[in-house]
Amino acid sequence: MLTSMAGTLREHAGRLGSYVVMMLTSQGQARSHYRSAFDRELNSLFEVNALLKTYAPTTLQSQAVARLLDQVTLSYFAGSLPYAQRVAFESNIDNAPTPAEFTANYVPGMKSTEILREFIETSALTSFDRVRENAVKAMLVSASLAGMAIVVVIGLAYTLRRSLFRPMLAAIGQIDEIAAGNLATPPTMPHAGREVREMFQRLDILREQQRFKRHLEMERKSMTEELRRLSQTDSLTGLLNRRALGEAVGRLLSAKKTGFRGFSVVMFDIDHFKSINDRYGHAVGDRALQRVSEILGPCLRPDDLFARYGGEEFIIVLCDVSETSARSTAERLRETLAQAVIDGEHGLTVTASFGVDWRAQCTFEDWEKLAVVADKRLYQAKRNGRNRVCFSDALEEKTIVSAVKVGPAAPGVENAA
Structure with a gap:
């Protein structure tokens, strides 16, 4: 340069x-x-x-x-x-x-x-x-020194190989296997000295302790997973509980992508649920709640959230959905439930009233406001005659609702459907 x-x-x-x-x-x-x-x-x-x-x-x-x-x-x-x-x-x-x-x-x-x-x-x-x-x-000096070092190392290795190296290498290999999680018992090392045999005995003790520790960890992991599942799901229906629903909504909203169409909350309540408990007992009522989750769960998308909100009230969260699609989904769920048999022994069918709220944009702090609006519209649907979808805050005569005639219920259970 x-x-x-x-x-x-x-x-x-x-x-x-x-x-x-x-x-x-x-x-x-x-x-x-x-x-x-x-x-x-x-x-x-x-x-x-x-x-x-x-x-x-x-x-x-x-x-x-x-x-x-x-x-x-x-x-x-x-x-x-x-x-x-x-x-x-x-x-x-x-x-x-x-x-x-x-x-x-x-x-x-x-x-x-x-x-x-x-x-x-x-x-x-x-x-x-x-x-x-x-x-x-x-380079020549370094090569000479390296050559001398190699000769010395080879001589030492040859001298100590039979007396020390092979048993020590076997012990190191067993330690590596234990560290990697392989707790199988290795073959016996022949011709090992007394001190090396004692080291192998200590390794056998360590291996047995690791087996016991692994067993305890598997039990702890299983118990932790079960506790996590129980803390996040409703014990009766297997759906999300309210606390787990809030966490799942937070994850959904944080993962919003471009082209996001909107966010909707659907609340629904089984009509005349108290009469089912009064007439058939709480066991049938619990079975009705379970059947509702079993019938409507497969009708939702994998990313949709389905939770039991309390008593006979359920909530569904639809993310990345248009307003028209949210309404049609609620209507489809209402029809599916109304046409399904809840209890074959008694020929029991049920209906539900739905309230829907939709927003083009929503944050985690605002989603519960949608739930409140959807809950109000649910009770408006009940006041308008039950077994219908309400997605407007208008007066009864102006509310856009829908209803279909359901199949025959069991004799004497008019109030259960």
Whole structure:
């Protein structure tokens, strides 16, 4: 790089002389053009010279380079260059030298730049050779030391192999197997000394303790998983409970993607549920709650949330759904439940009243507000006659509702459907 910069310095000096000669042989606009080129070349010349002065002496660690740079400063930058500037800036054309006279006076001062380039190139090559020789010597010394070390290690390994290495390697292998979780009993190590046999006995004890610890961890993991499941699900229906529902809604809303269509909450309540308990007993009532979850669960998408909200009231959360789709989903669930048989022994069927609220945008802090609105609309659906979907806050006569005739219920259970 320093050789290239020295060559560049020589090229810039030559171009400056060429531009002066062109200015001497031209007039008017052409002379102004060459004058501008001369100024640009002059700036580049000073930049390259500054770089050489900064890096060449320290990089090559040569006082000769510093002296040559001083010689370039004296012979060119203090001699030929000022002469070229005077000729270039001379406004009196009649007193200007001829191109031949200018060249004869300018070129001798450039000789120092050529000497500098050649010396830097020679110094760099010499430095490279010196570094290469030192590297070769260091490599030979390192190789010799490595060879000696290898010979010593091989001798020690050969000497100790039968007495120590093989039993120790076997012990290390067993320790690695235990660390990796392999607790199978290894084959007996023959010809091991007394101390090594005692070490293998300790490893057998450690292996047995690890087996017992693994058994305890599996039991603890199973119990933890069961506790987690019980804490997040309703024990009767197996659906999410209210606390788990809130956590699941938070995860759904945090995973919203572009093109999100909306967020909907559907609340529904089994109609006349108390009459089922009064007439058939709580066992049938519990079975009715279970059957509701079994019937409607498969009708939902995998990402939809289905939870028991309390008593005979359920909640469904639909994420990334349009308002029309939310309404049609609620209507489809209502029809499916109304047409299903809850208890074959008694021929029991039930209906439910649904309340729906939908928002184009929703945050975790706001979703419970949708649940409150959906709950209000659920009770509005009950006031409007039950077995219907309410998705508006309008008065009864303006509420958009839907209802279908359900199949026959068991005799004497008119209030249960």
